[in-house]
Amino acid sequence: MPLALRLIFLVAGALLFSLLAGGVLIFVGAAEWVQAEVDNSSQVAHELVDQRLAEAAEEGESPERLTELLASLETDYRLHAVYETEGQAPPETRAAPAPRSRLSLLLGVHPTVQAIPVAVAGLPPGRIVLTIDPEPEVARVWRAVELSLAAITLISTATLILVAIGLTRSLRPLRQLTEALSRVGTGDYSPRIDTAGPREIALLGRQFNLMADQLRHMRTRTRALDAEMAAVRERERREIARDLHDELGPCLLAANLDVAAVDRLNRGGDRRAVADCAAGLATALARMQDLVRRMIDRLHLDPADTVDLPASIGDLVTFWQERCPEIEWRTDLHAAGEDMPDVAALALLRVAQEALANAVRHSGAAHIAVAFAAEEAGFVLTVMDDGAGMAPDTRDGVGIAGMRERIVTLGGRLEVRSGPGRGTTIVASLPRFEHRLAGPEPLEVTA
């Protein structure tokens, strides 16, 4: 059952209960009141008659005055007074008049009959019979009850309507929240909740908005990383293909050529030329072995292996040095120390790989410097080139986001200092303690 309906039922129940209770109270009160009124009337009438009779005992009574008395008694609308002479059946033997309405029955009030004997001069002996009928009183009470009940009903209805409106309004953000959550469930992180309204619900809305922001942010980041990973994979694949193609292919042909030459020399018997060819073959094969080993190294940087970071960075620099002899390289690599976690070493090695590849490929630098130091606060890797530099908007395309992700995940910082024509300096620093997970930290850029 919806919350609003449940609350409305609850309020309606309370109102109904108070209506019933009010009804019972009014009923009890009314019964007492009617009885009191009736008793009061009867007493007043009795006193009036008694007083009159006392006067009559002294002055005598005439039928006119009796009629006058009876008429004056009749002015009380609850009273009915008659004079009965002797010989008529005594009132006790006559049945009291039946109550005229069901309500009177319900209230337990009924007409009462009283007979007051009259024995005065000038009148035949008889009695004054007073019949007190509560019916008009009951009717009045009933009218009042009707009005009260109408008022209570009116108030209850108004209360219910107000509660219903208030609830619906207050709970509207909840419905909005439900819709928004179901959209988030399907991967749409765009809905935002209106944070106006009751405090608790507004707070809920604010928290939801924060969550949706975070989710969207995370997805954007994930997508960017995915795209970057795909680009990196593609580039790796291309580079491996190029290595195979540019290096291994010609080496294989060179070896094949020497084999063909040896075959021919074998027929001629020129020993010196055979030695040349054998040396050529040996060189080609050694080169191929070296190439294969280095390509395998580049493909498998097994995280389970212990990484000697300075040595690995040195290898990396050697690799690029051979490919780009025109660049002047400078290295300043210090020992990492026993306590450098492999996960940190591997992260910095990946950063070095990416940063060096970027420097060589994109910057057109004449000088590239690589430094690594294990300081007291942590490990610092610096890759600096004097190349073209990067405009702020091109940075994400060259693997910076991936580098940052690696470093920040380990609680470190990645600083990129670059600008068009000003070279690029990348400083990656990791704290000494192991594997501290940190939230995303904005990339610091000094352009």
Added chain:
Amino acid sequence: MTILIVDDHPLLRAGLVRLLAIEFAAAVAEAANAAEGLRLFRALAPEITVLDLNLPGEGGLSLLQTMRADDPHARVIVLSMRSDAWSAEAALRLGAVGYLSKSAPPELILEAVRRARAGQNFVDPAVVEVVTRGQSAEAAPNLSVQDLDLLRLLLDGQRPEQIARSLGITEKTVANRKSMLRSKLGATSDLELLKTAEAAGFVGG
């Protein structure tokens, strides 16, 4: 007989020098780049030139063009890692007498040299197959030497300014040629361009 080898790979050059010297008892000269190659070509007037397409800087196709312009009877055998239809067609259009993939066995290279000496053309059967396959599939785009040089440098991952320096043209011209190349190959982006080239067997080398 004089043979000139223009190739930037030292090991391959050395092996080829030895084999050709033995097989043909020839004087074999070698050059590692286009400029040195052209200098020796002019100085020695070799009977046969074995030319690599993937030379640093200017590139082999341009050198071939210059050589043929210098000496219309020059017999140039192209020996390249590229076995794509575009490069082979361009080389043959420019008057190469032979076209061989570096994956070809040595006997085939020797055969090409023998044929060239006899005044015949020789194309690596593997390359012929690629060329005919390309023709049956769809008409090969009419790529110029400049197009192919640009494609080679692009596939090499070079930046526009590096390409401009290598080819001796301005960056703006590089951009213009690149967009022309893209439209010739029906590519909408640089990445698509490179993928098309790779799919055609035009690997960077």
